[in-house]
Amino acid sequence: MKAAIITKYKQITPMVTEVPVPTIAPTDVLVKIVAASVNPIDLKTKDGDLRLLLQYTMPLIMGSDFAGVITAVGDQVPDFKVGDAVYGRAPKDRIGTFAEFIAIDHQAIALKPANLNFEEAAAIPLVGLTSYQALHDIMNIQPGQKVFIPGGSGGIGIIAIQLAKYFGAYVATTTSAKHFDLVQSLGADKIIDYHQQDFTDVLSHYDAVLDTRGGQSLEAAFQIIKPGGQIVSIAGLPNARFGKDYGLPIWKQWLLGLATRKLSRLEQQAQATYSFLFMQPSGQQLVRLRQLIEQGVIKPVVDRIIPLTDINAALEYSHSGHTTGKIIISIQPN
Template sequence: MKAIVIEKYGGKDQLKEMELEQPVPGESQVLVKLHATSVNPIDWKLREGYLKEMMPFEFPIVLGWDAAGIVEQIGENVKGFKKGDEVFARPETTNRGTYAEYTLVDDHLLAFKPKAISFEEAAAIPLAGMTAWQCLFDFGKVKEGDKVLIHAGSGGVGTYAIQFAKHKGAYVITTASGKNADFVKSLGADEVINYKEQDFEKEVENVAFVLDSMGGEIQKKSFAVLKKGGRMASIVEKPDEELAKEHGVTAEMVWLEPNGKQLEEIAELLQAKKVKSIVGETFPLTEQGVKDAHELSESHHAKGKIVIRMEQA
């Protein structure tokens, strides 16, 4: 099968096309013929070598951890899925990711693709969507009536976080550039802070929850907008414990835990059209296509999710 791999850490020029053996499913695994995957910051951070101690994988490494496609083969203990089913998933993080024509997924991580959406839209959801969900609800305990601040609302995680929080009945404030203000409002944002012209910490106060996808100074300034007892989830760096104590809040870095049942809940919202998947740009599964997709992701200016489409699909 065709795959895009890295054989050593480095820049996007390390991305190479390679023929690999088609994987064989274990007892509780499903082989998925991929139609689409997507790019997330973890992809190029691992490519650069920033995560090599946390994820000491053997080369060659196939990046990518979003899957949308059709079941090709099932392991002997798999129940509930069969060849031909349209599915999507956030597979376990291994050195055999989803920049490939086929990938293995443990059956408990798999969910049926909503019929109302395309494979490209499905591929955009698992990692970013479940990250937003787990930050807001598993950690943040966001409920109806809460005021929340979501940084970078037009990005991959932000687009889902705005919609999930709004669906729950929260009052949603987000930061975005002026050109994306109407876009994030269309997703449900009640208030938009133009980060190029406004200091969010002067505009916002008494927030129950902050979703930090920026880190650095933005994360530090975010402590000041939280009310006592508020919560901050960061998806980029561990928050300062002393600052959290000083402001009387709880702040943690949240790592996604793949979860098929949670993905099913999100799928129901998508099927009912209560939430939509935002695909920004789509690239082919070629060396150049994946390099271009990484370049866009690293720019931090992508709108919605960056999707890679398999030529065979």
């Protein structure tokens, strides 16, 4: 099968080459991948930025989420059959969706939303699960709470805004003026043109922030959070508390604590809680997202579709930071 692989960290461009079709374990299914999506974690993985948390054996097939059709089912898989159209986020130790086939545990997938094509469905798993786990599992957003989600026209922002509105929140976001109509259509209540205004000059006393930017944007979020509020980041640094919960060795927890001393100080000063989210695959939550999609609560936005043979162009476009919604990799026709 064709797959996009890297043979070392910081490899400038992945190589599309022939590799063996994976074999399945008893709890796995084999999926013929129709489409996959590009996510920032793919670039971080390629560049070795996550080596403190994840170590991969090379060569490594890239890619984190997908939509496709089941072609084989393990002996201990009760809920799926050959021919099922599914979507999923591969477990972090078994990534590899930029390929024609993937072997994946059945608990990490769900049936594809009936009202989406494969390309649209591939845009959902990673950003959908990330948004759901941040807003529902960690923040426990309640009706009437104020949530700030920067980057409203990005992959996470588009889904997170829709979910936050479903949970009854008042949502503020940042984007460029050309995307105002889009984020307004998603339900955003307060839209800030980041070219013209700093969100700290406009927002205050927010219950929650879903940080998608990291760096100075994350630090600035502590200026708008209210006492008792929550900041969840997918782009900042993991802190020592995350390292402990994630089961990292003590020395790695110490390193994370050292690296996030400023965030810990800001957390104490704001009397808020800072959490780093490393999303976990969940077939059950994908079922819930499918229900919301089929009910019209959530809709994906696809920026462009690029064939697997042009994977480098897709990664370069993702790295530019100017995408609107998701970049989809077309793997093979259904």
